[in-house]
Amino acid sequence: MNPSLPTESDESDLVRLLTPEGARVEHADAGWSGTDADLFALYRDMVLTRRIDTEGYALQRHGELGLWPPCLGQEAVQVGTAHALRAQDMAFPTYRDHGVAWVRGVPPERLLGIYRGTEHGGWDPAEHGIALPAIIIGAQTLHAAGYAMGVLMDEAVGHADSSRDAAVAVYLGDGATSQGDTLEAMSWAASFSLPLVFVIENNQYAISTATSRQTTVPLVRRAAGFGIHGVRVDGNDVLASQAVMEAALGRARDGHGPTVIEAVTYRRGAHTTSDDPSRYRAGEETEYWEARDPIARVRVLLDSLGTFERELAELDAEAEALGERLRSACRTLPEPDLAALFDLVHVETTPELREQQEAAIAWKALDTEETAS
Amino acid sequence: MAQFRLPDVGEGLTEAEIVTWHVAVGDVVAVNDVLVDIETAKSVVELPSPFAGTVTDLLVEPGRTVPVGTPIVAIGEAAEVADAAAEEKAPEMLVGYGPKDEASGGRRRRRAAVPAAVGATATATVERPRAAPPVRLLARRLGVDLARVPCDGIVTRRDLESFVRSHDGDASRVAGDAAAAPAPAPATAPAPAPSAGDRTVPHTAVRRVTAAAMVASAFTAPHVTEWVEVDVSRTVELVERLRGEREWRDVPVSTLHLVLRSVCLALRRTPELHAVWGDDALTIPEHVGLGVAAATDRGLVVPVVPQAETLDLRGIVEQVGELVAVARSGRLQPAQMAGGTFTVTNIGVFGVDAGTPILPPGQTGILAVGAITRKPWVDEHDQVVPRWVTTLALSFDHRAVDGAQGSRFLRDVADLLHDPALALTV
Numbered sequence: 075m076n077p078s079l080p081t082e083s084d085e086s087d088l089v090r091l092l093t094p095e096g097a098r099v100e101h102a103d104a105g106w107s108g109t110d111a112d113l114f115a116l117y118r119d120m121v122l123t124r125r126i127d128t129e130g131y132a133l134q135r136h137g138e139l140g141l142w143p144p145c146l147g148q149e150a151v152q153v154g155t156a157h158a159l160r161a162q163d164m165a166f167p168t169y170r171d172h173g174v175a176w177v178r179g180v181p182p183e184r185l186l187g188i189y190r191g192t193e194h195g196g197w198d199p200a201e202h203g204i205a206l207p208a209i210i211i212g213a214q215t216l217h218a219a220g221y222a223m224g225v226l227m228d229e230a231v232g233h234a235d236s237s238r239d240a241a242v243a244v245y246l247g248d249g250a251t252s253q254g255d256t257l258e259a260m261s262w263a264a265s266f267s268l269p270l271v272f273v274i275e276n277n278q279y280a281i282s283t284a285t286s287r288q289t290t291v292p293l294v295r296r297a298a299g300f301g302i303h304g305v306r307v308d309g310n311d312v313l314a315s316q317a318v319m320e321a322a323l324g325r326a327r328d329g330h331g332p333t334v335i336e337a338v339t340y341r342r343g344a345h346t347t348s349d350d351p352s353r354y355r356a357g358e359e360t361e362y363w364e365a366r367d368p369i370a371r372v373r374v375l376l377d378s379l380g381t382f383e384r385e386l387a388e389l390d391a392e393a394e395a396l397g398e399r400l401r402s403a404c405r406t407l408p409e410p411d412l413a414a415l416f417d418l419v420h421v422e423t424t425p426e427l428r429e430q431q432e433a434a435i436a437w438k439a440l441d442t443e444e445t446a447s
Numbered sequence: 448m449a450q451f452r453l454p455d456v457g458e459g460l461t462e463a464e465i466v467t468w469h470v471a472v473g474d475v476v477a478v479n480d481v482l483v484d485i486e487t488a489k490s491v492v493e494l495p496s497p498f499a500g501t502v503t504d505l506l507v508e509p510g511r512t513v514p515v516g517t518p519i520v521a522i523g524e525a526a527e528v529a530d531a532a533a534e535e536k537a538p539e540m541l542v543g544y545g546p547k548d549e550a551s552g553g554r555r556r557r558r559a560a561v562p563a564a565v566g567a568t569a570t571a572t573v574e575r576p577r578a579a580p581p582v583r584l585l586a587r588r589l590g591v592d593l594a595r596v597p598c599d600g601i602v603t604r605r606d607l608e609s610f611v612r613s614h615d616g617d618a619s620r621v622a623g624d625a626a627a628a629p630a631p632a633p634a635t636a637p638a639p640a641p642s643a644g645d646r647t648v649p650h651t652a653v654r655r656v657t658a659a660a661m662v663a664s665a666f667t668a669p670h671v672t673e674w675v676e677v678d679v680s681r682t683v684e685l686v687e688r689l690r691g692e693r694e695w696r697d698v699p700v701s702t703l704h705l706v707l708r709s710v711c712l713a714l715r716r717t718p719e720l721h722a723v724w725g726d727d728a729l730t731i732p733e734h735v736g737l738g739v740a741a742a743t744d745r746g747l748v749v750p751v752v753p754q755a756e757t758l759d760l761r762g763i764v765e766q767v768g769e770l771v772a773v774a775r776s777g778r779l780q781p782a783q784m785a786g787g788t789f790t791v792t793n794i795g796v797f798g799v800d801a802g803t804p805i806l807p808p809g810q811t812g813i814l815a816v817g818a819i820t821r822k823p824w825v826d827e828h829d830q831v832v833p834r835w836v837t838t839l840a841l842s843f844d845h846r847a848v849d850g851a852q853g854s855r856f857l858r859d860v861a862d863l864l865h866d867p868a869l870a871l872t873v
């Protein structure tokens with residue numbers, strides 16, 4: 075048996091509100107009560123996320139990016155949970171969370187610089203309510219726990235005031251659950267009752283290592299050991315993802331502490347553009363998950379409503395334009411200025427850094443003259 | 448016609464084999480259509496097309512392994528207009544280490560030979576003396592052979608300076624024989640021979656920025672300078688009067704502030720003077736970003752008062768005061784120097800009358816205000832009377848502005864300073 079194919083019992087505790095076939099279903103502990111327009115908005119964000127992702131992948135193959143980590147197949151958990159965030163909330167993403175960045179309003183061009191090697195970050199975290207992507211596996215869980223401590227110190231929870239009470243969301247992979255950082259963060263979150271939601275995107279792999287190698291029980295059960303509320307959701311179901319996230323963020327904002335969400339999903343693409351997944355997984359498994367695509371099931375539902383024909387046609391054009399926009403933006407990203415890097419370290423620079431900056435400028439001048447002569 | 452060069456698809460790969468072409472010469476392809484399968488050390492990968500157009504040439508046969516950066520396919524004429532830019536950029540491909548080395552001069556190329564300044568006597572086997580980049584750069588500027596500088600392992604700036612001093616200005620002894628020390632760069636005149644009393648003052652960051660800005664501006668914007676002498680006695684009186692008023696007691700108003708205010712008013716009538724020259728169009732900004740040149744210990748800095756036209760006189764005094772204080776403390780943030788659309792420089796503080804100021808890059812006008820001094824002046828009754836007189840000098844970019852507009856603007860500023868009551872009329 076393929077260890078990455080879920081069994082009946084694996085699926086029994088999943089919160090699911092939309093079946094892979096596109097049918098709405100009820101769940102005792104969760105519900106999604108959005109309008110048809112809300113449904114379309116979720117669909118639109120998933121489609122555009124996928125377009126950003128496929129263009130990022132293609133740009134790497136064009137030779138324009140050094141690397142791209144695709145999020146293909148994980149659009150529902152990213153878009154659904156991000157839709158539950160409010161302006162005052164803060165998200166801590168990984169390198170793969172393009173859909174979260176998109177929903178938080180980060181211009182997608184800003185995702186490219188770091189993978190082209192022209193930028194160290196990409197955007198102002200405070201402006202968009204989303205930190206820069208963490209590449210060090212699990213490190214962001216500690217950043218998020220620290221930030222959540224700050225939210226508590228600012229007394230920004232528990233006022234029953236939706237414009238003010240804030241929560242923090244941290245995104246991590248199944249592989250990251252094996253990092254000490256993640257366990258420390260969960261420990262702090264529990265002890266201090268932090269307004270923090272852990273969103274584990276269990277995409278079945280940490281590069282080539284299957285989740286079954288990271289754990290012998292569902293990852294959500296880690297939560298119980300810390301005394302944290304845990305919930306397991308179909309991460310390819312955007313409605314369920316949004317619903318459980320809204321509940322978890324609500325608890326956090328009300329001062330009732332952290333939640334661990336395990337979103338069961340699948341990384342349909344390679345780990346990154348440098349990876350060849352055919353070396354560690356094959357046919358049956360990829361077909362299984364293809365049939366559970368997060369976007370297709372919402373499309374079935376939308377088509378059955380029959381009210382979005384014009385919008386759906388326009389969305390195709392919008393997605394194409396977005397791909398084009400990314401392509402031309404990528405090619406014109408400015409080459410970084412080495413000397414300018416030093417200006418980004420401190421508000422007021424130190425004499426040592428000033429000296430290093432002068433050295434860097436001199437080095438550049440020598441280098442240019444040498445290659446010119 | 449665009450060429451697609453073999454990219455590095457896997458973080459540091461140097462070559463790949465062309466396995467199968469999915470297109471043939473004459474095929475029309477769209478952006479991201481699959482062109483070819485390649486096999487790298489890691490895997491077989493499909494390459495999507497960066498260009499739209501007609502395949503005009505397959506440059507590598509299947510089965511051949513070629514280095515990253517090798518052109519593998521040519522895609523021609525039918526290419527989308529939008530991709531024309533990409534075509535030009537193709538050799539700059541980020542991941543293709545190859546093109547950067549071969550096609551664009553190669554930042555990664557390191558010359559194995561010893562740099563010229565080390566000297567002709569050195570052979571390729573001589574190790575380059577160790578020194579930090581600023582010291583190496585200084586040595587090159589001075590034409591000094593670093594290998595000749597006594598040091599303790601690494602040549603420091605002090606070693607270099609004392610070497611230069613101890614050689615008494617004897618150029619050939621400092622630099623080695625003439626052949627060994629060619630001029631640092633063909634475009635620059637040879638530096639005068641160093642002498643014992645010479646001092647070298649390393650460039651500060653401000654100095655460098657100023658230098659780059661002046662060169663950029665002087666050689667792109669054709670400058671015209673006009674000047675006018677004006678009797679500003681009424682402005683001087685107005686300043687004195689304001690200083691005596693209770694409400695203005697804590698507001699250190701000066702004639703410069705009235706000049707700034709007059710500039711804002713004159714820009715209303717002739718906004719071209721703060722326009723931005725572009726290849727296809729002139730952009731006339733909605734707001735005035737008023738640069739005020741300030742001399743500081745570190746050199747010239749130009750903080751910018753944003754939306755200066757929205758400020759009253761008091762607002763200008765306050766903003767300029769704050770910005771200049773921050774500038775003098777060396778803590779000005781880049782943002783506080785950005786966004787300038789017109790600049791005023793007060794050269795009068797140095798006791799001089801006029802000059803031909805150089806435009807800050809990207810700006811169309813700069814006004815220099817000379818010293819305000821008592822001078823004999825022929826008044827409207829033909830009487831020679833002592834008056835407060837200054838000279839205003841306006842440089843402008845003749846690409847954007849003609850003499851008519853430049854003169855009108857300068858005249859407007861002069862008239863307002865001659866008779867501040869005219870402000871009521873604009």
Ligand SMILES: Cc1ncc(C[n+]2csc(CCOP(=O)(O)OP(=O)(O)O)c2C)c(N)n1
Nearest residue numbers: 170209210211247248249250277279280281
């Ligand atoms: C601390 C640390 N160790 C190792 C790596 C190398 N690495 C990069 S991605 C990755 C796998 C992460 O898997 P997972 O957390 O499941 O996230 P996914 O990539 O599946 O989204 C590893 C081990 C790293 N970036 N940081």
